[in-house]
Amino acid sequence: MWAYLCNSASGMSGFPIWVQLIPQIMFAVQVGQDKGNQITKQHLRNFYKVFSGKEGADLDALAENGYNTMTANGDYILDLANYELLFANFLLGKTIYGPGKYIFGCFDNSDLQRKYEIIHEVE
Template sequence: MQECVELSPFQEEKLLYYFKFLEPDGNNVLNATSRSRLMEKIFGFTGWAPQDRRAIQCLEVHDAFFEILFKKAEEKGGEHGTASLADWYAIWSHMLPGVKGMSGFPIWLQLMPKVLFEMIDRDYDDKICKEELAYFYHKLIASDKSPETLEKWTTEAFNQMTDNGKYRLDFDSFEQIFANFLIGRTPHGPGKYIFGCFNHESSIPFTLIERPADSDQ
């Protein structure tokens, strides 16, 4: 029997934000319409042409993601071609046990941080700046919030994600943060900020793993 873990309340809260990101219509069910609407929003946000490599990869990764979600939900007794919020939580409770980092997830999920990173990195300079993160929040995460709230949230998130500017928010760092989003059971760490979960404060700062200095050749 496949191992299962009970999600912590905070994990459920974080995953609810991700679910809402994937389900733009707000009806608490993922289906083919959700997938189409999500792609419309993403391509409208990024401006990617259909033949763009990034657009193709984004579509392929999300197609695989949705199809596997639907399959797993149906295996658990769900309706064909859909995944409810309860299905969503059940799927993650079976995927998370024993996972320590992104390499422990299926390949279709390992590709998701790269897709998200390329969406946010609008000038394609291999790092996310504060302005790019703010634009992502404004257009895809919290479009109903005031500019003042978005500025406050973005500053808080960017400071946490970069250890107050100590690190660049490049892909390696973003991948760690995405893993923290999926795996972390408590509010500690910056992963909660990816999809706009700003309701918890951590008393223990999260520090990115510092890379070893390059050795002299």
Template sequence: MHGSVELSPFQKEKLLYYFRFLEPDEDGVLDASSMTRLLEKIFKYTGWSQEDRRAIQCLEVHEAIFEILFEKAEETGGERGKASLATWYAIWSHMLLGVKGMSGFPIWLRLMPKLLFEMIDRDGDEKISAEELLTFHHKLVVPQESPEVLKERSTAAFNQMTDNGAHPLDYQGFEQVFANFLIGRTPYGPGKYIFGCFSHESDLPFTLIQPSVEDE
């Protein structure tokens, strides 16, 4: 990897939530058992069988993530097969250099928003409902949060993701939200909510880019 960008404090904060989603051990380190725990919780939540296309893609994408993390950790003198939060930040500081949209990321990362979308869209109707987002947050992201507080926060997140219900949260919209999570350097925009970073809520609106009449 050549070149890097300094992550803003907020980028580090929201990436910490993503790191926690990947099931680090009690010492805050990712290892092979982390991926096992991660896949187990995802497959239990989604009900995907091992032969399911989505399960296979989920495995392949996360194998790529962990392989890159472990390689970077070893390059910087870390223990083989283990990756710390510092390694996680280092990976992102390289990948985010000069990136303006999802097309600038490696293929495995470009697959991630679709994978997450299919995890959350449990009824398969090709749009995420407020209830589906809340269930995802409760079961997979912040299960320790009180139900009352989480419902309030997840509902606020859904409202930002959909412009207060003006647009359905379909894949096109969710991909934009995920891009905001990856690229945004400030708390503005709803991307931070995907992995439960609710602490920097903003009143500024986030407008989804809608297709023009000619594109429809």
């Protein structure tokens, strides 16, 4: 089904409307009662704690790395427009190394402790 949905998608606007609504809902959940226009590091940390069940140093490292990756070390704010780009990266990305992997915070985070692996094509 995802292959069918992603066939011509190159961003969120290429998905059906029900898929386009998911990042908007997720964004609203993460900013919570603040009703702000951006996700802060604390918002992200709270979301990871509840959604992924991480705690302590693991939670702090995940929130720090996730926020830094999603905001280019704080150079960009994590507003809805940027969040939608990250969500599209999550859906369309082919490796675990894209910034979209931090949307939910519960997927393979082994790269926090080890270096990136170079993918070699074997002929």
